[in-house]
Amino acid sequence: MDFFNENLRCLLWEKDDERSRFVAPSQRIDVWLRRLNTWIGDEARAKALLLGESPQADELSCLAQVSGRDEETLRNGRLAADRNILTQNLCFLFGTVEHGQMSAVAERLGVNQSTIQRWRSGTKPGVDKRSAILAEFGLPATCDLDDEALFLSLAPIGLRQKQDWLKRRIDELDTHELNELFPALRRIFGDKK
Numbered sequence: 001m002d003f004f005n006e007n008l009r010c011l012l013w014e015k016d017d018e019r020s021r022f023v024a025p026s027q028r029i030d031v032w033l034r035r036l037n038t039w040i041g042d043e044a045r046a047k048a049l050l051l052g053e054s055p056q057a058d059e060l061s062c063l064a065q066v067s068g069r070d071e072e073t074l075r076n077g078r079l080a081a082d083r084n085i086l087t088q089n090l091c092f093l094f095g096t097v098e099h100g101q102m103s104a105v106a107e108r109l110g111v112n113q114s115t116i117q118r119w120r121s122g123t124k125p126g127v128d129k130r131s132a133i134l135a136e137f138g139l140p141a142t143c144d145l146d147d148e149a150l151f152l153s154l155a156p157i158g159l160r161q162k163q164d165w166l167k168r169r170i171d172e173l174d175t176h177e178l179n180e181l182f183p184a185l186r187r188i189f190g191d192k193k
Contacts, residue, residue, distance in 0.1 A: 003078045009152040010079040080149040092151035
């Protein structure tokens with residue numbers, strides 16, 4: 001299986017400082033794009049790679065040199081598997097909780113804040129708590145926190161991040177764009193009463 005795109009995001013994530021590792025995906029794209037551009041020296045290709053295109057031979061060679069890993073590992077290995085995916089996902093998810101809201105999240109999960117801190121330090125939550133965590137962050141019940149590297153995502157994760165992303169995009173539209181898109185948005189969303 002080709003894990004290049006996930007591995008590329010893992011390389012970029014590894015270079016983040018501890019605090020910026022747990023920001024919403026929409027906030028990390030520009031940082032990762034600039035970093036990748038410095039590595040390969042082509043902004044258009046950096047964006048294409050970040051959005052999922054396969055690397056050209058010279059790009060793969062450059063990334064292998066920058067990362068100290070061989071090309072085969074970058075293409076077919078799984079770097080995220082060496083990172084304790086569950087712990088990194090929990091750090092990422094709880095890291096997106098707004099300042100001052102962790103006690104409310106802990107209460108909704110039926111745990112103490114110290115329990116959340118232990119989860120972020122590597123203690124594994126039980127199955128019932130994992131289900132509650134998925135629900136808290138608006139993730140599908142089928143999401144496997146042990147295997148899906150959410151912490152490397154470029155797309156918004158969960159209901160709140162998706163709502164925030166959509167609101168920001170709508171706020172960024174100019175009058176002409178909004179007027180053009182409004183009929184389609186109205187059909188999609190319908191009139192709620």
